[in-house]
Amino acid sequence: MIYISRQEHFNAAHKLHNPKWSDERNQEVFGPCANTNWHGHNYDLIVTVKGRPDPETGFVIDLKELSTLIRTHVIDQVDHKNLNLDVPFMTGQLASTENLVVAFWKILQPEIEAISPARLHSLKLYETPRNFVEYFGEE
Numbered sequence: 001m002i003y004i005s006r007q008e009h010f011n012a013a014h015k016l017h018n019p020k021w022s023d024e025r026n027q028e029v030f031g032p033c034a035n036t037n038w039h040g041h042n043y044d045l046i047v048t049v050k051g052r053p054d055p056e057t058g059f060v061i062d063l064k065e066l067s068t069l070i071r072t073h074v075i076d077q078v079d080h081k082n083l084n085l086d087v088p089f090m091t092g093q094l095a096s097t098e099n100l101v102v103a104f105w106k107i108l109q110p111e112i113e114a115i116s117p118a119r120l121h122s123l124k125l126y127e128t129p130r131n132f133v134e135y136f137g138e139e
């Protein structure tokens with residue numbers, strides 16, 4: 001079994017804001033991340049799939065195809081966007097790295113399975129060089 005990864009990049013604006021709370025409470029919990037007029041991040045997304053190399057190509061999955069799939073279904077939806085305002089699949093959700101990576105999984109898993117026998121293994125999403133989450137599809 002081989003684990004193979006592709007890294008993609010996007011930048012996006014957001015703020016951490018719970019609409020059920022007062023502005024003061026949001027500020028207290030989220031600090032500068034609750035800034036009313038948004039802030040931005042340079043995100044990196046690492047998509048890892050697992051499988052056995054095809055005997056004819058030697059590939060678990062064609063990384064060019066995987067890149068196109070990630071860009072079409074995820075990166076193009078979020079790049080240069082406001083995650084709170086512009087991204088339908090984040091509507092009604094806090095724009096945290098955790099919620100974002102779960103939303104990406106729900107989009108990518110069926111798309112990968114549609115083009116390849118390889119399976120999605122994990123997503124790693126960097127919000128900053130020091131803040132990142134990893135998700136394996138577990139509930």
Ligand SMILES: Nc1nc2c(c(=O)[nH]1)N=C([C@H](O)[C@H](O)COP(=O)(O)OP(=O)(O)OP(=O)(O)O)CN2
Nearest residue numbers: 015016030033041095096097098127128129130131
């Ligand atoms: N569990 C989570 N905690 C936080 C998240 C998150 O998505 N999940 N997000 C944020 C902020 O949006 C943002 O990441 C904070 O940025 P910042 O503090 O600037 O992060 P840095 O790594 O650049 O900060 P350093 O202090 O320089 O390490 C906050 N929490």
